[in-house]
Amino acid sequence: MAFDYILFDLDGTLTDSYEGISNCVKYALAHFGIIEEKEENLKRFIGPPLWKSFNMFYGFPEQKAKQAVEKYRKRYNTLGVYENRLIDGVPQTLDALKKSGKKLYLATSKPLVLAKRVLAYFDIEKYFDYVDGASLDFSFEEKYQIISHVFETCSIPDKQRAVMIGDRSYDIIGAKQYGISSIGVLCGFGSREELSDCGADYICDSFSDILKIIL
Secondary structure, three states: OOOOEEEEOOEOOOEEOHHHHHHHHHHHHHHOOOOOOOHHHHHOOOOOOHHHHHHHHHOOOHHHHHHHHHHHHHHHOOOHHHOOEEOOOHHHHHHHHHHOOOEEEEEEEEEHHHHHHHHHHOOOHHHOOEEEEEOOOOOOOOHHHHHHHHHHHHOOOOHHHEEEEEOOHHHHHHHHHHOOEEEEEOOOOOOHHHHHHOOOOEEEOOHHHHHHHHO
16 A cells, blocks of 8 residues: 555654653642552553543543643643653654655644644654644544544545554554554554554554555
């Protein structure tokens, strides 16, 4: 299959954001008197909308969960956004895709304003034809919604020539819901089992391995 329209997740796919996300989750939980140090519990926050994670994993009612997100953002906006690093091979791979004539899009559940700051900080925004992310008011954050909005806004003509690349089940499920192919990458926070169980069409050990599929 020839893929010409390439959609990317951000956290765990393009960047290793665990340090910043985990520190901000701990900061938010501490506000409510919860001390969390277990790495496996903190990693669960990478992928789904944040308020849903506070709801699912700590039983916060919706309003309290959204208050926790506001506490999270307070630290993330000044510190957490920079507690981050690029996944190995990302600039070189994006450059190769761009030079081959592919159209590249960001489709992340991270708020758009923060996603743009991350791309600018690492100087990789230049590779993307369009950048899309969640709203700050929680009304637009599901991966399926974001993928759909990218297609509509950019008038992408052919689903069969499009692929979503991500590291968690949420990316793969969102792609399936919209009817496009998916590539799971093991450079982030999802396991091979997670990506396989949710039906990833391809699974790559490293980020740069996507070139073997796309090119």
